[in-house]
Amino acid sequence: xxxxxxxxxxxxxxxxxxxxxxxxxxxxxxxxxxxxxxxxxxxxxxxxxxxxxxxxxxxxxxxxxxxxxxxxxxxxxxxxxxxxxxxxxxxxxxxxxxxxxxxxxxxxxxxxxxxxxxxxxxxxxxxxxxxxxxxxxxxxxxxxxxxxxxxxxxxxxxxxxxxxxxxxxxxxxxxxxxxxxxxxxxxxxxxxxxxxxxxxxxxxxxxxxxxxxxxxxxxxxxxxxxxxxxxxxxxxxxxxxxxxxxxxxxxxxxxxxxxxxxxxxxxxxxxxxxxxxxxxxxxxxxxxxxxxxxxxxxxxxxxxxxxxxxxxxxxxxxxxxxxxxxxxxxxxxxxxxxxxxxxxxxxxxxxxxxxxxxxxxxxxxxxxxxxxxxxxxxxxxxxxxxxxxxxxxxxxxxxxxxxxxxxxxxxxxxxxxxxxxxxxxxxxxxxxxxxxxxxxxxxxxxxxxxxxxxxxxxxxxxxxxxxxxxxxxxxxxxxxxxxxxxxxxxxxxxxxxxxxxxxxxxxxxxxxxxxxxxxxxxxxxxxxxxxxxxxxxxxxxxxxxxxxxxxxxxxxxxxxxxxxxxxxxxxxxxxxxxxxxxxxxxxxxxxxxxxxxxxxxxxxxxxxxxxxxxxxxxxxxxxx
Ligand code: ADP
Ligand code: MG
Numbered sequence: 001x002x003x004x005x006x007x008x009x010x011x012x013x014x015x016x017x018x019x020x021x022x023x024x025x026x027x028x029x030x031x032x033x034x035x036x037x038x039x040x041x042x043x044x045x046x047x048x049x050x051x052x053x054x055x056x057x058x059x060x061x062x063x064x065x066x067x068x069x070x071x072x073x074x075x076x077x078x079x080x081x082x083x084x085x086x087x088x089x090x091x092x093x094x095x096x097x098x099x100x101x102x103x104x105x106x107x108x109x110x111x112x113x114x115x116x117x118x119x120x121x122x123x124x125x126x127x128x129x130x131x132x133x134x135x136x137x138x139x140x141x142x143x144x145x146x147x148x149x150x151x152x153x154x155x156x157x158x159x160x161x162x163x164x165x166x167x168x169x170x171x172x173x174x175x176x177x178x179x180x181x182x183x184x185x186x187x188x189x190x191x192x193x194x195x196x197x198x199x200x201x202x203x204x205x206x207x208x209x210x211x212x213x214x215x216x217x218x219x220x221x222x223x224x225x226x227x228x229x230x231x232x233x234x235x236x237x238x239x240x241x242x243x244x245x246x247x248x249x250x251x252x253x254x255x256x257x258x259x260x261x262x263x264x265x266x267x268x269x270x271x272x273x274x275x276x277x278x279x280x281x282x283x284x285x286x287x288x289x290x291x292x293x294x295x296x297x298x299x300x301x302x303x304x305x306x307x308x309x310x311x312x313x314x315x316x317x318x319x320x321x322x323x324x325x326x327x328x329x330x331x332x333x334x335x336x337x338x339x340x341x342x343x344x345x346x347x348x349x350x351x352x353x354x355x356x357x358x359x360x361x362x363x364x365x366x367x368x369x370x371x372x373x374x375x376x377x378x379x380x381x382x383x384x385x386x387x388x389x390x391x392x393x394x395x396x397x398x399x400x401x402x403x404x405x406x407x408x409x410x411x412x413x414x415x416x417x418x419x420x421x422x423x424x425x426x427x428x429x430x431x432x433x434x435x436x437x438x439x440x441x442x443x444x445x446x447x448x449x450x451x452x453x454x455x456x457x458x459x460x461x462x463x464x465x466x467x468x469x470x471x472x473x474x475x476x477x478x479x480x481x482x483x484x485x486x487x488x489x490x491x492x493x494x495x496x497x498x499x500x501x502x503x504x505x506x507x508x509x510x511x512x513x514x515x516x517x518x519x520x521x522x523x524x525x526x527x528x529x530x531x532x533x534x535x536x537x538x539x540x541x542x543x544x545x546x547x548x549x550x551x552x553x554x555x556x557x558x559x560x561x562x563x564x565x566x567x568x569x570x571x572x573x574x575x576x577x578x579x580x581x582x583x584x585x586x587x588x589x590x591x592x593x594x595x596x597x598x599x600x601x602x603x604x605x606x607x608x609x610x611x612x613x614x615x616x617x618x619x620x621x622x623x624x
Contacts, residue, residue, distance in 0.1 A: 019151040021181070021384035022142045023189070023376025026131060026155055026169065028087040029211025029239070030343070031055050032370060033138040034377035035146065036386070041193070041377045043370045044145050052369060053141075057133045058082040059120035067137040076266040079105040081120045085212055086134075088235075089116065089127035090172075091165030128172045135176035152181040154380040156372050159185040159217050159231040181383040185228060187217035189375030190341045193366055197221060203229070203334055205324070207354050207362065208341035208372075209317060212238040216321050218328040218335070220420075227420045230327035232320035237313065239273070239344040245309050246272035246301070250287065254297040264291060279306050280346045307349045314353045321357055327418050338362040343369050398423075402457075402479055402487060405442035407432060407543075408536030409451045414479045417447065426478040432544070434551065435467040439475060443489050443502070449529035450536070460502040462491040470544075531585070538588035542580045545592055546573060549599060552606060560605045572598035 023041075025032045030052040034043040043051045050069070058071035059081045066074070075082045083106070089097050094108060094116040109117040109124040117124035135155075142150055155178075157169050166183055173180045184192075187206035191197060196204055201222045208215045215233035247268040251261045261268065271289055278285040279301065289297040325332060338354060340362045345351065354362050366374060381387055398421055403413040406429070415425050431439065440461045446454030465473055474494040481487050490501035549569070557566060576591035 018386055019384045020142075020146050020148050021377070021380035021386065022138075022150055022153045023184075023373050023378070023380045024135065024138055024153050024155045024178075025186070025189075025373035025376060026087065026134065026157075026172075027055055027210060027372075028085050028213055029055055030369065031134050031138060032373040033142050034370065034373035035142060036377050036381040041374045041381075043373050044141055046141055053134065053137060055087065055134055056082060056084050057086070057130045059122035059125060061121045065122065065133055067133050080107065081122070083118060083120075083125070083127075083130045086127040086130035088212070090131065091161075091168035092116070092127075128168050129175065131169070131172035132175035135173055135178060139176055139178055150178065152179045152380060152384045154182050154184050154189075154376040154383065155180055156184050156186045156189045156376050158213075158215055158233075159187050159228050160215070160233065181380055184376055184379055185217070186341070186372050187215070187219060187231075187339075188228065189372045189379065190339050191219055191221070191375065192378050193371045193375035194337070194339055194363055196337060196339075202336040203328075203330065204337040204339060205321070205335045205358060206339045206341060207317075207321070207345060208233075209344035209350060210238050210342035211344070212236070212240050214238060214317050214320065216317075216324045218324050218330065220328075229330075229420065230324045230418050232324040232327065234316065234320055237316055238342075239276070240269075241313050242276050242310050242344065242347065243269050243272040245313065246276055246306070249301070249305075249309050250289070250297075250299070253299055254289070264289075267291070275301050276306070276347070279303050280348060303348070310347070310349065314349055317350070318353065318357050321354075332358050335360070339371070340364045340368050341371050398481060400445045400455075401447055402481070403444050403454070404429075404477060404489075405444060405451045408540040410533060410536050411444050411446070411449060411451055411454055414477070415481065419481075421481045424478060424480040426476050429475045429477055430471050431465065431468065431473040431475075432470055433547065434470050436470065436473070437465050437467055438463045439465060439491070441477065441489065441491055443479075443487070449533045453529075457487070458489070458502050460489070460491075460500060462493065462498065462500040464496070464498045465493045466496045468495075470548075535583060535585040535588075538585040538592070539580055542576055542588050542592055545595060546576060549573065549595070552602070556602075556606050556609070560609065561602055565602065569595075569599050569602060 020035070022033050022035045022044075025034075032043050032051055032053065034041055036042075045051050046053065046068075053068045054072040056068065056071040056075060058066040058074050058078060060066065071082055072084075075084060088101065092100070094110075097104075097116050098108075106118040109119050115126045115128065117126050118130075139150060139153075153173065155169060155173055157166055161169070161183075169183060170180050186208060190206050190208070191204055196202065196219075199221060203218065203220050206215075206217045206219065208217075213233065213235050214237040215231065217231045218229040220227045220229050247261075247265075250256075250268060250272060256264075267289070271287060275285050275287055282303075284300055284302045287297075287299045287301060325335075335358050338358045338360060340351065340354070345354075345362075345364070345368045351362060351364065398415060398417060398419055401413045401417045402415045403411045404427075406412045412427070414427055415423060429439070438461055440459060442451065442459045443457045444451060444454040445457050448454050462475065465475070475491055476494055477489065477491045479487065479489050488501060488503040490499060492499040553561075553566075553569070561569070572591070572595040576588070576595050579587045579591040582588070
């Protein structure tokens, strides 16, 4: 995850001309542009007075691309050339897109595996180009309204967007001819819009229920520092699902057969959406369906009935809220403010339920459609240099744990997932063998116990460790993740002061689905992992015992042991060698204690002889 550090525009005292800056909420369903004028952030309407630009692009032959309401209106008649919800495809590969969204009406150009392209009459287009069209339209709107070129923009992205998705968003802005000052997390933008960044300290939950997706984020702020403590959500929960349930209800009430409900799907969804939105204001709404085959159905829907219909969706949204709290290590009553974002938080039942869940009235006085764009505009205004920066620092968390490989292919976690960055954590390790002069370090990312199940980030070697007996060296390994999410790992042998290190970029190339998968895997493999860990631990212990014994035998075996005694030890050692290759950790443990027993007399004699060696030449008084 990227981090936002807002500290630049230096010479705040030097007056300079006002630069045009804008904040853009590039949404899945709707997009907006906002700017700060005379110190007040406001969203900019189009020529017909509408603020929301539907995130829909219709491609046509020639140079007549249509963006917004007109494109949306054409979606039913020209689904193949009209792209909706392109944001969902941003930064994803073709395979992933097909797996995630099997029902998309588009045909993909199979030539390009890396960036999926939708075949349209205007040629193949990627999600980046679709987004660029939306951004171009908003840029035009802003420049027409403000009467000049934009110096820079802040574009918002979901907090969970990974590097690829963020990069894709930046690319889209570039194609649209915009200078991106910074990408800003949507929940952070919403918090900024409410001025929550001005507080001394607090924890806020941002509840964002849009058209097709749901996100909840827990932010912590302290002295102008903003951290994302956790994020959770549901990528297929939003206003569209409310519409679908209402449409299903209409189909049932009207007694439509399947043919009819499929044929008039779009029309049903539209009327359901209108009914839903009307019920935000009123207690009852009339539904009047007139089809092109001349038939008609009229009915009405009351708010209580509507609440009953959508109740399961509201419940579903509370699950990620619980998860986000748990990941942040908080209880509902630790939350100081709840901010509502997204058109679907207008639904009264949603407001009530969220209020009940967190035990406080959510903040709703800034239009939930506009709040993200407003926050982005405020940030853009600071970044472009119109305001003296108040050193606003926006922090983030690492999405997956970072750790090191230890003996036996196990992973020792050094920084657990969801830790706020920047962060530095150190842990001490030691050598495994006598006289060991080098140690190789393997840096890993993931939640699982075994190296093979985690993602390898980097390897490096610490050399010139002075030779010592096993376990005597003290090697301090420090993991440091800086403000930009860049990880550096250093290892230092404390007695000799030798040091070695490496820098890695942990989130690079990891998609959020991979992150999700790694988290899911860690949950579903807990038991396997525990067993695997025990096995590895016993194997490591066996290896250690055998190596120590072999060294001792080489040194003192002939002098201190009879042939019989030696044979007994060798046979116990062979049993352990055998057990080590198996997968029963208990058998290894038994063989270790058997070998311990067989060699205990030998160990005692070595102890005596070494004491004798040590004592030789000393007077007893020296020791008392
Ligand atoms: P996104 O962030 O996905 O672009 P928005 O935040 O613009 O989405 O939310 C769009 C959703 O909000 C749509 O499903 C729309 O029906 C819903 N919505 C807008 N206004 C209302 C309202 N008054 N009552 C209920 N739902 C509404
Ligand atoms: Mg949104």
